[in-house]
Amino acid sequence: xxxxxxxxxxxxxxxxxxxxxxxxxxxxxxxxxxxxxxxxxxxxxxxxxxxxxxxxxxxxxxxxxxxxxxxxxxxxxxxxxxxxxxxxxxxxxxxxxxxxxxxxxxxxxxxxxxxxxxxxxxxxxxxxxxxxxxxxxxxxxxxxxxxxxxxxxxxxxxxxxxxxxxxxxxxxxxxxxxxxxxxxxxxxxxxxxxxxxxxxxxxxxxxxxxxxxxxxxxxxxxxxxxxxxxxxxxxxxxxxxxxxxxxxxxxxxxxxxxxxxxxxxxxxxxxxxxxxxxxxxxxxxxxxxxxxxxxxxxxxxxxxxxxxxxxxxxxxxxxxxxxxxxxxxxxxxxxxxxxxxxxxxxxxxxxxxxxxxxxxxxxxxxxxxxxxxxxx
Amino acid sequence: xxxxxxxxxxxxxxxxxxxxxxxxxxxxxxxxxxxxxxxxxxxxxxxxxxxxxxxxxxxxxxxxxxxxxxxxxxxxxxxxxxxxxxxxxxxxxxxxxxxxxxxxxxxxxxxxxxxxxxxxxxxxxxxxxxxxxxxxxxxxxxxxxxxxxxxxxxxxxxxxxxxxxxxxxxxxxxxxxxxxxxxxxxxxxxxxxxxxxxxxxxxxxxxxxxxxxxxxxxxxxxxxxxxxxxxxxxxxxxxxxxxxxxxxxxxxxxxxxxxxxxxxxxxxxxxxxxxxxxxxxxxxxxxxxxxxxxxxxxxxxxxxxxxxxxxxxxxxxxxxxxxxxxxxxxxxxxxxxxxxxxxxxxxxxxxxxxxxxxxxxxxxxxxxxxxxxxxxxxxxxxxxxxxxxxxxxxxxxxxxxxxxxxxxxxxxxxxxxxxxxxxxxxxxxxxxxxxxxxxxxxxxxxxxxxxxxxxxxxxxxxxxxxxxxxxxxxxxxxxxxxxxxxxxxxxxxxxxxxxxxxxxxxxxxxxxxxxxxxxxxxxxxxxxxxxxxxxxxxxxxxxxxxxxxxxxxxxxxxxxxxxxxxxxxxxxxxxxxxxxxxxxxxxxxxxxxxxxxxxxxxxxxxxxxxxxxxxxxxxx
Numbered sequence: 001x002x003x004x005x006x007x008x009x010x011x012x013x014x015x016x017x018x019x020x021x022x023x024x025x026x027x028x029x030x031x032x033x034x035x036x037x038x039x040x041x042x043x044x045x046x047x048x049x050x051x052x053x054x055x056x057x058x059x060x061x062x063x064x065x066x067x068x069x070x071x072x073x074x075x076x077x078x079x080x081x082x083x084x085x086x087x088x089x090x091x092x093x094x095x096x097x098x099x100x101x102x103x104x105x106x107x108x109x110x111x112x113x114x115x116x117x118x119x120x121x122x123x124x125x126x127x128x129x130x131x132x133x134x135x136x137x138x139x140x141x142x143x144x145x146x147x148x149x150x151x152x153x154x155x156x157x158x159x160x161x162x163x164x165x166x167x168x169x170x171x172x173x174x175x176x177x178x179x180x181x182x183x184x185x186x187x188x189x190x191x192x193x194x195x196x197x198x199x200x201x202x203x204x205x206x207x208x209x210x211x212x213x214x215x216x217x218x219x220x221x222x223x224x225x226x227x228x229x230x231x232x233x234x235x236x237x238x239x240x241x242x243x244x245x246x247x248x249x250x251x252x253x254x255x256x257x258x259x260x261x262x263x264x265x266x267x268x269x270x271x272x273x274x275x276x277x278x279x280x281x282x283x284x285x286x287x288x289x290x291x292x293x294x295x296x297x298x299x300x301x302x303x304x305x306x307x308x309x310x311x312x313x314x315x316x317x318x319x320x321x322x323x324x325x326x327x328x329x330x331x332x333x334x335x336x337x338x339x340x341x342x343x344x345x346x347x348x349x350x351x352x353x354x355x356x357x358x359x360x361x362x363x364x365x366x367x368x369x370x371x372x373x374x375x376x
Numbered sequence: 377x378x379x380x381x382x383x384x385x386x387x388x389x390x391x392x393x394x395x396x397x398x399x400x401x402x403x404x405x406x407x408x409x410x411x412x413x414x415x416x417x418x419x420x421x422x423x424x425x426x427x428x429x430x431x432x433x434x435x436x437x438x439x440x441x442x443x444x445x446x447x448x449x450x451x452x453x454x455x456x457x458x459x460x461x462x463x464x465x466x467x468x469x470x471x472x473x474x475x476x477x478x479x480x481x482x483x484x485x486x487x488x489x490x491x492x493x494x495x496x497x498x499x500x501x502x503x504x505x506x507x508x509x510x511x512x513x514x515x516x517x518x519x520x521x522x523x524x525x526x527x528x529x530x531x532x533x534x535x536x537x538x539x540x541x542x543x544x545x546x547x548x549x550x551x552x553x554x555x556x557x558x559x560x561x562x563x564x565x566x567x568x569x570x571x572x573x574x575x576x577x578x579x580x581x582x583x584x585x586x587x588x589x590x591x592x593x594x595x596x597x598x599x600x601x602x603x604x605x606x607x608x609x610x611x612x613x614x615x616x617x618x619x620x621x622x623x624x625x626x627x628x629x630x631x632x633x634x635x636x637x638x639x640x641x642x643x644x645x646x647x648x649x650x651x652x653x654x655x656x657x658x659x660x661x662x663x664x665x666x667x668x669x670x671x672x673x674x675x676x677x678x679x680x681x682x683x684x685x686x687x688x689x690x691x692x693x694x695x696x697x698x699x700x701x702x703x704x705x706x707x708x709x710x711x712x713x714x715x716x717x718x719x720x721x722x723x724x725x726x727x728x729x730x731x732x733x734x735x736x737x738x739x740x741x742x743x744x745x746x747x748x749x750x751x752x753x754x755x756x757x758x759x760x761x762x763x764x765x766x767x768x769x770x771x772x773x774x775x776x777x778x779x780x781x782x783x784x785x786x787x788x789x790x791x792x793x794x795x796x797x798x799x800x801x802x803x804x805x806x807x808x809x810x811x812x813x814x815x816x817x818x819x820x821x822x823x824x825x826x827x828x829x830x831x832x833x834x835x836x837x838x839x840x841x842x843x844x845x846x847x848x849x850x851x852x853x854x855x856x857x858x859x860x861x862x863x864x865x866x867x868x869x870x871x872x873x874x875x876x877x878x879x880x881x882x883x884x885x886x887x888x889x890x891x892x893x894x895x896x897x898x899x900x901x902x903x904x905x906x907x908x909x910x911x912x913x914x915x916x917x918x919x920x921x922x923x924x925x926x927x928x929x930x931x932x933x934x935x936x937x938x939x940x941x942x943x944x945x946x947x948x949x950x951x952x953x954x955x956x957x958x959x960x961x962x963x964x965x966x967x968x969x970x971x972x973x974x975x976x977x978x979x980x981x982x983x984x985x986x987x988x989x990x991x992x993x994x995x996x
Contacts, residue, residue, distance in 0.1 A: 052560040054522035065549075088925040111560060117588050121560045161743045225735040237711030238702055239742050255743060257736035285707055285743055324741070325747040326754060346753035346989070348822035349748060370747045 009019060009158040009253075009291065009372065011265050017154050017295065018140075021131050022147035024048065024317035033142050037133040039152060039168045039278050039297075042145050042270055044131045048123030053106050060102045061087050067117030080104045080122065106326035113307035135278045137295040139304065148269060149178025153225075155272055157265055159219075162292030163228065163241045164249030171296070173197040173273045178221065181258075184209040187225055191215050195294075195362060197269050200252070201258040204230055216277045217249040217296060219269065221261035242282030242290075249281045251292040259330045262322060264374065272296045313373035319364055324368040332374070333358045333362065334362025377860060378888060383472045383644045384861055386464050387854035388439065388454055390432050391654055392419055392477040392637075394585045394681060395746065397428075399435035400853050401443060409864040411872040413446060414848055415439040421479045427633035428479060429640070433458060463644045471644045473518075476852040483508040483623050484566060486534040488558070489515045490550040491540035495579065495665070499540035499872060500778075502578070504611040504697045505617035507653030508535075512610070514542070516550045516558075523555060524791050529561035536573065536626045537563065538615060539587075539594075540603045542580030555590040562594055565630070571598040573623045578615040598622070610780055624650050638978045643860050650859075655684050655697060657855025659868060661811070662686045662969055663695050664858060664978055668866065671809035674835070676766060677851070677992040678815035679829075680706035680745055683765055685773035689802045690954075692788035696777035700769040705762060705817050706745030716764035723969050724760035724833065724979040726995065738923075752994050755822070759830055762817045768833035773804045792946035805838040806884065806940045812874070825917070828877050829987040830957045838884045838964050839939045842951055843877040876922055878953035882960040883936035886968075887912040891963040892933045898950070899927040913979070915986040917960040921953030928957075936963075958987075 015169040027046020031037060057064045057072070064116050071087045074080065084104045091099030104122060106364060111121040137152030172194040180199040184206045187196070198206070204227040210218055229235050231246055253265050256308035277296045284290040315321070319335045333356035342350040351367040358364065390397055397420075401413040415438030421429040436454055443452045449878045451467040461469030478728040489496025492515035497803040505509050511532050514525050518603050525748060529537075537558065545559040556573065565573040575595040577587050582598055589596045600613040612983065628634040628651060641649045652660075658677060661754030666673045666688035675686040681704045686697045702711040713721065718731060734757065741747065741758075778801050813819070813831055821827045827845050831837075850873050858865035887893055893912035899905055901924045910916060912934070920926050932944045962983075970976040 049562070052523060052526045054526070054557065054560070112556060112590075114552070114556055114590075115551050117556060119556060122554065123560075160904065225739045226732065235710070235714040235740075237714040238708055239710070255736075256739040257733070284744075294832060323745050325749075326737075326751055329740075344822075345750045347749050347752045349750070349755070349820075350822070351748060367748050367750050368425060370750060 002043055009160060011262065011268060011374070012143065012153045013158050013268055013271070014298065015055040015156045017137075017152055019101055019135055019150050020147065021133060021150060023131055024129060024142065026145040028147065029148060030137050031141050031142070031148060033139055036294055037137060037139060039136050039276070041107060041133045042130045043139070043150070047126035048128055048129050050108055050126050052111065053122045055086075055105060055120050055122055056118055057113075057120045059086055061089060061195070063118075065115055068113075068118050069115055069327040072113065072122075074110050074113075076110050078110045079108075080110060081107050088119065100266065100306060108294075108349070118223075126237070130167075134168075135295050136276070138302060138305070151305045151361075152306055153298045155268060155298060157268060159251035159253050159281075159283075159292035159294065160255055161241075161283050162237065162249065162251040163232070163244045163283075164217070164246060164281040165244075166280040166282075167195075167216045168276065169193050169195040170196060170276050171195050171269060171273055171275055171277050172235045172323065173270050174268065175199040178261035178263055181220075182206045187213050188202065189213055195219060195279055199266065200260045207231065207248075207250070211246070217250055217251065218279075219251050219256040219279070220256050221252070222259040223250065223252050225256050227346070239285040240281050241284075242280060244257050244281075245301075249279055251281055252281060252293060254330060255324075262330075262374070263332070269294075298356050315354060315368065315371075315373060320372040320374040321372055323366060323370060324372050328358070331358055333364070333371075335342075336363065338368075346373050377643060377645075377647060378863075379644060379861055380863070382797075383463075384864060386454075386470045387472045387474070387857065387861075387864065388436060388460065388827075389473075389850075389857055390475045391657075391676060391849075392421075392431065392475060392479045393654065393679075394479055395419055397431035397435045397479075398849060398853075399432070399439050400848075400850050401439050401977075402857065402864060403954050405841065409867040411850060413439050413442045415442060419479050420826075421631060425845050427652060428477070428631065428664065429633045429636050432475070432640075435644070436460075450543070458693075460640055460642075462642050462646065463569045466778045472649065472719075473642060474638055474649045474856045474860065475854070475973075476652045476654045476657045476856050477628070477631075477634075483619075483627060483653045484535050485509070485513055485538060485626050486511050486529065486532050487552050488539045488540065489513065490517070490554070490579075492518050493514060494607070495540040495542065495604050497637065497776075498610050498612065499538050499578070499615075500613040501610070501696070502540075502603055503538050503619065504622075504694065504699060505612060505656075506616045507656030507659070507700050507701050508619065514554070515746045516554060525557050526561045528559060529563050533564055533566040534573075535566050536619070536622055537575045538574060538619065540615075542577045542602075543607055544581045544585060544602050544605045546580055547585060548580055548583035551583050552586045552590065557580050559594050565626070571626065571630075574598060576615060576618050576622070578602060578618075578628040578658045579882075581605075608780060610713055620650070620652075620656070621878070623653060634674045635900045649856070650858045650880055652852075652859075654852045655699065655841040658684065659686055659695065659697050660855035660858055661851050662864065663688055663693065664862070664866065665810075665812075665869070666693050669810075672804075672807055672813060673810045674803070675807055675812040676769065676835075677820075678703075678705060678762065678766060678769070678817055679959070680704045680816070681708050683769035683815075685769050687773065687777055687803055689777070689804065689807070693778075694802060696773070698769070699777045699943070700765075700772050703765045703769050705758065705765065706741060708742075709738055709745075709761060712761050712765045712768070715768055721760050721764050723734060723976065724763050724980065725757060726977050726984060727756065728977075729753075729757070743921045749785040752991065756990065756994060757823070758817065759826060762832045763830055766830065770835055772783075772922075777801055777803050797850075804940070805841075807837065807839075808841055809839060810842045810844060811835060811837055812844045812846065814849055814851055816849075819846055819849050823987045823989065824875075824877055824954045826990075827883065828880075828916065828958060829984070831877075832880055832882075832960060834957065836964055836967050837880050838882055839937075840950070841880050843880060843953065843955075844874050845877055847875045848873075862992045876951065876953035878955045878957055879919065879950045880958045880960060881928075881930065881938075882962075882964055883932045883938055884938075884964040885934070885936040886963045886966060887936065889913040893936055894933070894959060895931040896927040896959055898930040898957065901925065902910045908961055910961050912963065914961050915983045917956050917986055918959070919956040920950070922953050924952040926952065936961075
């Protein structure tokens with residue numbers, strides 16, 4: 001076989017991006033097709049149903065569920081306040097003496113009354129939710145009552161792993177080379193609101209300094225597993241992240257441990273030092289893979305907004321690859337050949353391999369599963 | 377509908393997994409069904425392709441290419457214009473195409489019951505038996521406040537809900553209350569927003585009307601027979617059947633490309649063969665083996681994200697399946713570390729390795745799940761993690777595979793002093809006949825000896841147990857194939873799927889290291905005799921090829937026992953396999969590893985040498 005498909009992360013100085021911005025429930029879209037939007041703009045909003053409060057009214061009143069209907073003062077759909085009397089008994093011999101009344105514990109609406117269980121369901125007032133554009137761009141489509149599709153041209157980097165949600169800031173590269181790492185003392189008030197870039201690693205102390213100084217996000221080659229545990233207060237068992245609330249977003253471009261940031265990624269970030277950037281740490285490594293994204297919007301003409309048909313990266317002689325497992329983790333090489341037959345590697349596993357040449361000229365046999373294509 | 381070999385001469389079966397679509401070709405060759413060719417391709421349910429059939433086409437193309445090479449016939453093809461040609465006409469086409477699927481996260485369900493350990497557990501058993509992952513069990517007595525339950529139901533977004541609760545004729549209040557909570561949560565399905573969430577009601581039949589009133593406007597309500605009509609009766613069949621129908625009609629139709637895939641799955645008369653959830657198909661085949669051979673079977677399938685354990689125990693062939701949703705070797709590998717703890721993993725590693733390096737290695741495997749261990753040291757570490765993943769999944773299975781809880785049980789005098797209660801586990805390692813392994817880390821271990829070592833260390837079989845492995849992971853394919861041809865499925869299972877690894881003999885009880893534990897005399901088929909009085913704390917591996925039988929005389933010392941009747945002497949036939957016969961005198965109940973590090977590493981190396989698990993380079 002002369003070629004094979006292989007997974008890879010996208011790192012490019014120019015891509016046409018398409019982002020769906022959808023409400024969790026149907027609501028109102030605030031922009032129209034053709035509108036130019038900024039990342040911070042609200043594009044759609046809705047009201048989420050309030051919390052449901054179950055309340056056993058029959059118990060509170062001291063009657064059976066079947067008797068409840070004789071004493072109830074409310075009906076389904078009725079708006080209520082904390083003062084609303086939900087039900088009351090008629091008192092001793094119907095005289096009103098020793099009568100028992102039950103008031104609503106919350107403000108909202110009556111959702112259901114059950115004569116089987118004696119339970120009523122009260123719904124608290126609705127909660128407003130807004131969806132922002134997240135990227136500077138043009139609204140190219142409106143999904144009625146649900147949201148919009150925004151397109152733009154961007155420099156674009158996919159991270160391998162991240163934590164923390166969507167945020168926007170300016171890139172500030174704080175190291176000289178992809179092998180360097182930020183010293184915590186470097187992080188001061190000048191970093192407030194910025195997305196700071198380290199090289200091969202970020203220490204826990206540097207993350208703490210960033211949090212204190214109002215940094216929006218950190219981009220780093222590697223991070224230590226135990227530092228993430230310290231930050232979150234628990235170990236990450238399954239890589240489904242993005243909802244953490246730690247005051248900033250962290251995106252790793254390479255993995256866990258000290259690993260030099262890929263040269264291409266570092267050069268790209270350097271090129272756009274000072275540029276406005278949208279970034280998120282959402283990662284889901286399961287069905288429906290989601291990787292963190294670093295999106296740097298570029299000037300563009302609307303005619304340019306034509307998305308290329310998606311293709312799988314191909315391994316073939318000449319393809320640039322990065323090794324993504326020991327030995328030689330992180331090194332860049334060029335594919336020389338793709339032998340067809342299964343080959344036994346050191347662990348005695350029989351696998352499909354490729355022959356590759358590293359930048360220093362040495363050649364090596366590597367399992368195809370342990371490389372990713374660097375898209376050029 | 378079943379077909380014979382006249383109608384079924386060539387069949388393609390696929391299993392669309394979360395990451396890989398595996399295709400096999402089954403053919404009628406020289407008077408028997410055989411699995412002849414295997415191909416695979418990445419599954420394509422995700423962007424950018426978003427169509428599962430693309431992966432099926434790619435995997436089938438690999439089958440076609442390999443078939444042309446094998447039969448030196450360039451005209452062979454199974455598909456034309458991107459679709460299967462059914463039935464076969466000479467070199468072109470196949471007689472049937474069948475498939476299982478776990479892509480897109482498989483079937484994800486939430487179940488409800490009144491008492492968690494009774495109707496709740498029955499509902500869970502029905503869902504698991506139907507091949508689902510149970511996201512949560514919500515019960516009236518699960519100690520969560522009602523508003524917390526509502527929040528939970530709302531945030532889960534399952535594919536469907538199964539509601540149980542109450543015996544027929546009993547109180548309706550609790551099960552109706554649960555329906556009110558479900559209704560208040562107004563749950564939404566995971567895939568697609570254009571349809572109502574299917575909810576199966578399988579509880580007290582007297583509550584049906586009230587349940588309808590509560591739920592009919594909010595969900596797609598399906599009512600079926602009570603799962604627990606009486607406390608002492610469990611009736612899972614009707615609920616399981618409904619789950620399968622809904623899986624096809626609702627869940628599958630929402631997944632990308634599945635409409636087309638469902639049309640493709642056909643027998644020779646163009647009738648549809650339903651797509652089965654992968655674990656349901658594996659369960660089918662496990663039960664078929666247990667019944668056909670009249671044995672107790674334990675099976676495990678360890679994947680990247682989840683580990684499934686299946687068992688068929690007791691003379692009634694009671695089937696149980698559990699899914700440990702977050703124990704696996706790639707996506708979930710980090711969770712194995714979190715659940716087992718580092719010391720439990722390190723106890724199987726015969727190397728001195730830096731802790732933080734190991735932690736970062738595990739995390740890197742999690743974020744790049746398709747990589748494989750190229751270095752021997754990394755293989756040893758991954759296999760240590762696999763032992764713990766298997767052990768934890770088995771613990772969960774033992775707890776779940778139990779008799780019905782909550783029943784009054786009459787005891788006779790012999791039971792009066794025993795500790796058994798209702799709901800005790802039915803998993804008995806001493807009576808187990810066959811342990812079957814499946815899943816990448818077990819099926820594709822570089823040496824089958826490693827598979828044997830992993831199985832024994834993780835499951836700790838007791839007495840005499842045969843070990844086998846699913847050669848190339850085709851149990852799901854055969855499980856669904858049995859729907860149209862039991863003959864083809866069982867023939868291929870015996871001849872091509874199951875690879876017998878050998879037999880493990882493990883006396884139960886404890887003793888002191890070095891004291892005599894087991895005298896074994898094995899008369900081999902070639903006439904040679906193997907004989908030793910093995911001390912406690914040792915492992916011996918005696919080669920005995922597949923299909924061969926060694927006549928064994930076994931005698932234990934120091935109170936160790938060999939079988940369920942507490943025999944200490946046995947004359948028995950031990951079956952060989954690709955690895956051989958393992959005599960394991962390391963003790964059971966308890967099985968103890970030395971706590972002191974140097975002593976533990978020395979012991980591990982000694983055992984690994986006996987198992988011939990790794991090259992000497994890493995053990996010296």
